[in-house]
Amino acid sequence: MNTLAIIGAQWGDEGKGKITDLLGQKADYVVRFQGGNNAGHTIIVGDSKIVLHQIPSGILHENCTSIIAHGVVFEPEAFLTELNMVKEKIPVTADRLKISLNATVITSYHKLLDAHREGKSKVRIGTTGKGIGPAYEDKVARRAIKVKDLFNLDLLTTKLNHALEEKAYLFEHVYQTEYPSAEEEAKRLYAFGQEIFQYVTDTFSLIDRATAEGKKVLFEGAQGVLLDIDYGSYPYVTSSSTGAAGIYTGAGVTNGIVNEKLGIVKAYTTRVGEGPMPTEIAEEIGDRIQKIGNEFGATTGRRRRCGWLDLPILKYSVKASSMTSIALTKLDVLSGLEELKVCYAYEIDGKEYDCAYPGLDLSQAKPLYKNLKPFTDDFKKDGSYAPELDEYIKLIEENLGIPVGIIAYGPERSQIHLRKNYFH
Ligand code: GDP
Ligand code: IMO
Ligand code: MG
Numbered sequence: 355m356n357t358l359a360i361i362g363a364q365w366g367d368e369g370k371g372k373i374t375d376l377l378g379q380k381a382d383y384v385v386r387f388q389g390g391n392n393a394g395h396t397i398i399v400g401d402s403k404i405v406l407h408q409i410p411s412g413i414l415h416e417n418c419t420s421i422i423a424h425g426v427v428f429e430p431e432a433f434l435t436e437l438n439m440v441k442e443k444i445p446v447t448a449d450r451l452k453i454s455l456n457a458t459v460i461t462s463y464h465k466l467l468d469a470h471r472e473g474k475s476k477v478r479i480g481t482t483g484k485g486i487g488p489a490y491e492d493k494v495a496r497r498a499i500k501v502k503d504l505f506n507l508d509l510l511t512t513k514l515n516h517a518l519e520e521k522a523y524l525f526e527h528v529y530q531t532e533y534p535s536a537e538e539e540a541k542r543l544y545a546f547g548q549e550i551f552q553y554v555t556d557t558f559s560l561i562d563r564a565t566a567e568g569k570k571v572l573f574e575g576a577q578g579v580l581l582d583i584d585y586g587s588y589p590y591v592t593s594s595s596t597g598a599a600g601i602y603t604g605a606g607v608t609n610g611i612v613n614e615k616l617g618i619v620k621a622y623t624t625r626v627g628e629g630p631m632p633t634e635i636a637e638e639i640g641d642r643i644q645k646i647g648n649e650f651g652a653t654t655g656r657r658r659r660c661g662w663l664d665l666p667i668l669k670y671s672v673k674a675s676s677m678t679s680i681a682l683t684k685l686d687v688l689s690g691l692e693e694l695k696v697c698y699a700y701e702i703d704g705k706e707y708d709c710a711y712p713g714l715d716l717s718q719a720k721p722l723y724k725n726l727k728p729f730t731d732d733f734k735k736d737g738s739y740a741p742e743l744d745e746y747i748k749l750i751e752e753n754l755g756i757p758v759g760i761i762a763y764g765p766e767r768s769q770i771h772l773r774k775n776y777f778h
Contacts, residue, residue: 355613357571358776359598362578363617363671365625367651367658369683369762370618371395374411374574376760376770377616380777382569383419384412385561387604388594389576390427390460390489391436392482394652398765402443405652408433410574413440413451423557424456425594425604427489428501430546453550454557455502459543461514462534463521464488470529479590480627482653490593492517501554504547511540562608570777573601573612579671587716590629598675614776616759617677619668619750621685624658626651630716633661633697647687662695662723665753670710672754679774681760682750685743686733686769694728694742696749697721724749733763736771 358377362368375397378384391407397414398404406413408428410420422428433453440446464485471488472481481487492498497517503510514536525533534542564571577596580586585597594600598615601607622643625631634640640660643649649658671677688694699708700719707714726749729742739747747758759774 355776355778356568357565357573357607357612357614359573359575359601359612359615361575361598361615361617361675361677362581362596363619363668363675363677363680364578364623364664365580365631366576366578367394367624367626368578368618368620369681370575371397371406371411372683372762372765372767373616373618373681373760374572375414375767377572377776378412378415378418380570381412381415381418381572383421383561383564383571384410385421385423385571385573385605386410386426386576387423387573388425388596388600389592390484390486391429391432392484392486392592392653393576395574395576396652396765397767399767404440404443406440407436407653409436409440409451412572412574413446414444416444416450419449420451421557421560421605422453422457423561423605424454425600426454426457427460427486427493427594428453428457429460429484430504430543430550434546434549448552451553452555452557452560453501453553455500455554456558457501458489458493459499459501459504460485460489461499461517461543462539463517464492466525466529466531466533467521470531474529477589478628480629484653487593499543501550504543505551507540507544510544511536514540558606561605565608573605575600579674580667582674585674585712587629590627597671614679615675615677616776617671617675617680619680619682621663621682621688622647623661623664623667624649626654626656626658630719631659631661632666632700632716632719632721633664634659635661639691639693642691643687647684662697662721663750664697664710664721665750666697666700666708666710668750668754669708672756673709677756679757679759680750680754681762682747682758683762685731685761686763688729689743690730691728694726694746695723696726696746698724698753733761733769733771737773
């Protein structure tokens with residue numbers, strides 16, 4: 355097995371960074387194929403913590419090349435800050451980090467638009483404010499700046515002037531805000547271009563060669579299926595294809611095959627930002643889970659909303675991304691709680707649904723819960739758990755029809771049990 359996808363199965367923050375870092379030890383390449391610095395992927399090794407936003411979570415492994423592919427929206431200034439942070443921990447040479455020449459650039463205009471829309475709109479999405487949506491809009495509108503445009507100041511100025519045609523009107527008349535001229539923005543981006551030049555390449559051909567040669571390639575998704583622009587809880591979603599389908603457009607896999615699609619599932623549910631979340635807990639136990647799980651956004655620091663495990667959304671995610679196994683994370687957070695519930699179906703207009711199909715209005719879904727026996731486990735024994743925890747794991751496997759291949763029970767890299775072989 356040479357290709358593996360890591361896909362978030364909920365609303366993001368499931369522990370993708372930790373699992374990518376773990377399995378990245380065996381990979382030749384780790385590829386980010388969508389999203390941008392809205393992502394926050396945490397890796398903890400010993401006392402050292404690192405949060406990656408754009409750089410793939412394979413970066414700590416010397417024999418692995420990290421690729422930012424063309425489906426990503428790329429913020430050069432934030433990238434350089436992040437790279438310096440990584441370089442304080444380990445040396446990063448240009449042969450270990452590659453950026454697609456066709457990735458879409460996030461400009462100052464995109465961040466301004468994101469901030470003003472969120473401030474003024476009647477339908478607040480609760481975005482991360484990083485300019486992700488506006489940057490993808492420009493890509494689809496065919497007026498985006500691509501990474502390869504950063505190396506020619508005249509061309510960059512011309513393109514930014516074109517991109518500004520409509521935005522200038524919005525900044526002046528709708529949002530009444532200051533904004534940099536195309537010339538100023540071009541100079542700023544050009545300077546960053548000079549610094550990133552050494553990392554920029556045709557990543558399509560790199561991945562093409564790697565897969566043809568049977569190299570081990572891991573595709574690291576950002577966000578989660580329920581935040582996908584097409585599959586997610588629209589309009590409260592991000593602007594990219596966060597599921598497995600995004601790999602094909604965002605990175606390109608020439609043989610058309612991704613062998614294993616590993617869905618990352620937090621043992622309960624969290625969500626940051628606006629939008630429906632059927633199992634959100636209003637009672638005190640929700641706050642307890644939030645505190646024990648330290649549920650604060652890795653990118654914005656916002657408090658994550660917490661709820662019980664939602665099997666209908668997981669069933670849907672498994673189908674929507676053809677997941678073949680799952681990694682169940684943060685089980686330690688539930689250990690020792692006096693209550694344990696799992697949502698097995700929703701009731702909407704008097705009917706019961708066990709899968710969160712797109713036709714359902716999640717804001718109207720009343721969660722139907724099974725009360726389970728709470729468990730307490732110290733996770734010291736690999737493969738053998740308290741009987742109540744065993745039941746929890748089996749219930750999930752039976753409902754989703756795929757195995758739990760990984761159990762994570764703490765933030766540290768080593769706090770994991772592998773129940774299945776990946777990249778064998
Ligand atoms: P990602 O966006 O999917 O990579 O996830 P985040 O890094 O945003 O959020 C996951 C958080 O949970 C991070 O703080 C991780 O360090 C932490 N984490 C990951 N796995 C576990 C686990 O099994 N137990 C605990 N307690 N924390 C975990
Ligand atoms: P990782 O990769 C959790 C959410 C935002 C907001 C919506 C749209 O760390 O799991 P955007 O800035 O993308 O336009 O915001 O998506 N969101 C995330 N939530 N984890 C993430 O990434 C997220 N990236 C975006 O909170 O609700
Ligand atoms: Mg995150």
